Amino acid sequence: MSAPHGKAASPFRQPKAVWAVAFACVISFMGIGLVDPILPALAESLHATPSQVSLLFSSYLIVTAVAMLFVGWVSSRIGAKRTLVTGLAVIVVFAALAGTTDSINGIVGFRAGWGLGNALFIATSLAVIVASASGGFSGAIILYETALGLGIAVGPLLGGELGGISWRGPFFGVAALMAVALIATLAFVPNLPKPERPTxxxxxxxxxxxxxxxxxxxxxxxxxxxxxxxxxxxxxxxxxxxxxxxxxxxxxxxxxxxxxxxxxxxxxxxxxxxxxxxxxxxxxxxxxxxxxxxxxxxxxxxxxxxxxxxxxxxxxxxxxxxxxxxxxxxxxxxxxxxxxxxxxxxxxxxxxxxxxxxxxxxxxxxxxxxxxxxxxxxxxxxxxxxxxxxxxxxxxxEPVTPTLTPVGSPATTDAPPVVVAVGAHDTAAGIVDAAARLARDTGSPLEVVHVQQTAVVEEQAVETETDAAARTAVTAHLDRLTGLGIATTGQILTSVGDHAAAGRALARHAAEVHARTVAVGRSPRGPLTQFADGSFTTALTHAAACTVVLVAPDEDPRPLTAQALTELRNSAA
Missing domain, CATH: 1.20.1250.20 (MFS general substrate transporter like domains)
Known part of the structure; x- marks a missing residue:
């Protein structure tokens, strides 16, 4: 989730590191669909039964499964970039070897090696894209989703075209494309910090x-x-x-x-x-x-x-x-x-x-x-x-989501607060300051709610921000507002994947604290993405019992009515 904030930036304006990994993601997502069109040709050319050919799926997936138990430990030891590069190199080698063999048993064996590379790659690719992205993680998630869709859709088409030439074509095709992705990853992806605690x-x-x-x-x-x-x-x-x-x-x-x-x-x-x-x-x-x-x-x-x-x-x-x-x-x-x-x-x-x-x-x-x-x-x-x-x-x-975690000292007043929701982005401070002026003008305390999300895309999940980073962001807001004469408290709203659910959770919290107003900034994600995964702001506005206002550093607060929400979505486009 991207918490509401400043003007939308194009998700495709990303560093070369993000584009390098996104390209590799496209090829990786092609992987399984790429070989489907050549299964009958494999059986005929190598004089194998369908059950023998099916083992190229089994060896690939079983090795991937076992490797998934250890990739977290490997990544925490050698770092995300080295894990990613190792996975890409393994895929290149074993995809090429699968194309050179003349037996079904050889392909089955080399697909097992390919599965090891696949596990190393898929366990780190989304995390590397998010960590390397500029302007927040929302654009990176959109780019990852685009790579996913492109890979799944194009994989069988490319497999069919290459397979029409030879059953070896898809294997050599993957090896060549992954080699390009490997070179780009080595050249453009920076070394990323290792986790503080190995897995x-x-x-x-x-x-x-x-x-x-x-x-x-x-x-x-x-x-x-x-x-x-x-x-x-x-x-x-x-x-x-x-x-x-x-x-x-x-x-x-x-x-x-x-x-x-x-x-x-x-x-x-x-x-x-x-x-x-x-x-x-x-x-x-x-x-x-x-x-x-x-x-x-x-x-x-x-x-x-x-x-x-x-x-x-x-x-x-x-x-x-x-x-x-x-x-x-x-x-x-x-x-x-x-x-x-x-x-x-x-x-x-x-x-x-x-x-x-x-x-x-x-x-x-x-x-x-x-x-x-x-x-x-x-x-x-x-x-x-x-x-x-x-x-x-x-x-x-039991673990629940979304959840709210207090940060700092509790409020010393029972007056209805102004609640402001922000995320980790470069305009968050301006939005909080604008909400603080609103709280000061109405004689209300201010509660800063920092939105922290685990992004879920297809079959991958990644934490877009550490707990420590979220706590640091809230503390920085509270420290900055000290001395302005406004009673200020903080919360971290943690959610998994569902933007609308986080908006409804904030609405429930606002009702529990009898909030005077909830302030939000503009969403950077645009109308198409908000249609896809639900709008934080729309869900909040529909569920909130109090007034929801749109704030910006240089603008007067404006109530978010149905008409204003429509205008907001149009402006995000």
């Missing part, structure tokens, strides 16, 4: 002792089982060439990207995480059952696979969100534990599907995939109460 290599496994994280992780394992069954086996009954398969999975990828970035957050804000996941898992179960029943009809399979992209996009985003909502451990540790379980599910699925297909017929793996989607529903239901409490911001000792 224990056993921390992710220990984290799974927490019921909430384990429940959501098992749900993700079951979901990924069904997902990778479809991804690994659906190309065969389509009976298409590499180019046509590329077009089919491009349509699928476009839906994955659109529903992940634009629709999942809106559905979550409207209905809640758990209800959307229930409906989504049921929808995926139905789609998989349709593929199983119509496996002899290529058109049925093609349409069902493309439609599944919408459900998969929603699930990828909200499953990660659910994990972060209930997890009582640090975000990187939770991400590693969750990644381990979900990749294990994805890795085992193609292997089991191959054995089933060989022993029975091609419809059985899809029926099993449909069953795993449906079984995930009661697993999720067993953690429904924890997830609901976390989302609602209530609970008995």
């Amino acid at each position: 224990s290599p056993m921390a992710p496994l220990k984290a799974l002792r927490h019921r909430g994280l384990l429940t959501m992780g098992i749900m993700a394992l079951l979901y990924n089982w069904g997902f990778f069954t479809m991804l690994g086996y659906a190309p065969y009954p389509m009976k298409l060439g590499a180019h046509e398969l590329g077009l089919v999975f491009t349509g699928w990828g476009l839906l994955v990207a659109a529903f992940s970035v634009f629709f999942a957050p809106r559905l979550q804000a409207r209905y809640g995480t758990a209800p959307v996941l229930y409906a989504n898992l049921l929808g995926l179960g139905i789609v998989m059952a349709v593929i199983a029943a119509g496996v002899a009809n290529p058109t049925t399979v093609i349409v069902a696979v493309i439609v599944s992209g919408a459900f998969i996009g929603i699930n990828n985003t909200l499953t990660t969100q659910a994990v972060m909502l209930v997890s009582p451990v640090e975000r990187p540790v939770a991400s590693s534990a969750y990644g381990f379980l979900r990749f294990i599910g994805g890795g085992l699925a193609p292997y089991v599907a191959g054995k089933l297909a060989d022993a029975t017929d091609l419809s059985v793996p899809f029926y099993l995939g449909a069953a795993t989607f449906l079984i995930a529903i009661p697993v999720l239901a067993s953690g429904h109460r924890m997830l609901h409490r976390a989302e609602a911001g209530t609970g008995d000792g």
